[in-house]
Amino acid sequence: MHVIKNGKVYNDETGNLTKTSVENGITYDDDDNVVVMRALSFKTFAEFADEEPKNWLIEGVIALDEDSTWFGKDGGGKSTLIDDIAVHVASRRDWRGHKFNRDETESCGVIIFATERAALHRRRLEAYKIRDNLPGNLPIAVIAESINLCDPDCVEIVSDTIYDFERKNNCTVGLVIIDSWSKALGGCDENLAATQNYACGNLTKIRDRHFNNRFHFLTVGHPGKDGTKGERGNSAKRAHMDLAVCINKGVAEVVKANDIVLGALATFEPQEFTVTRGAEKVGTYDIPERSFTVSILAPYSPAAAPVTREARPLVFEPTGKNAEALAVLKRVIASHGQDGAVSMDLWKAELFNADLLPGKNPRVPFARFKNSLRQHIIADNNFVRLNSQSQQTHRPSHSLHP
Incomplete structure (x- = not known):
């Protein structure tokens, strides 16, 4: 009307x-x-x-017009896993048993906003190129300049960067990676809902500027001190995300999703790979042969690394004083344990001797230790023992620093 x-x-x-x-x-x-x-x-x-049904980029993993968060402990292989996804998207290949779901004749670009360790991203991607015999012109870009998702100017800056990359590489961007999320908040407090809501809202505004392209935003984060409680920072971010994946001990596990099954998404193992650059002459300078070694993911093998979608508990190694408290318990069990258990009072006394508990009112800090270590201990009738299932799980080393 x-x-x-x-x-x-x-x-x-x-x-x-x-x-x-x-x-x-x-x-x-x-x-x-x-x-x-x-x-x-x-x-x-x-x-x-x-x-329209959900528009998958990688079936059951990455959907266009959605946002995801992938988080895990330092050294757990999260950035290595993300680079593996980036390479598979840009080369239009299936990823660890999940089908690449786009037109194989269409060039699908990937942009990595590497707010930390951009050079390491570039070295890993070079290693993948050599190992997998990939074309030298894959549409992948690594951006080392910082971005601030809490600044309204970021909407124009990030979207213009995407436009510029697409025009210069004759491709359509399907995946935009932000590694890491906290470094992209411009120093704002990640523990505030206002910070997370504003930053997530700007992801939507960036995508809205691209009417014909609804790429996926993949963000990389860290768990809090108690890894069982999810990603560090205010939960408003998790509420915004369509998919949340915890990376822990060689398993990428879905812990939140809109319409896929929770549980193990993919398993992986690290592989050390050495890239050697031959000697060369640049002008009047003779540059000798040099090499670097990085950790990438070993090639996917369905037989060696089957994907199961059964939910399983996430086990995180304790850090700081929690790790010291667990070490004290192990020593007490080794010296005074009966059937692998000691009394709570004995453990508490040894924590006091190790200056991990105060002389006055130790009840609350002791309860915090028990709660933080609940994945690693079994408490029963005033006795405590180690959780054998937790102790048998070995965390592989995924990070190298060439």
């Missing part, structure tokens, strides 16, 4: 300017019809049948 242009009301049939009046905050035309000035767009129930 009406068309709004530059704040003016026009008749949608004649195109003529319509006179309006305002009463009690409501705008009316000459026929006393309500003029809708600021309504939000909507779809009706009848239109839901036209809704």
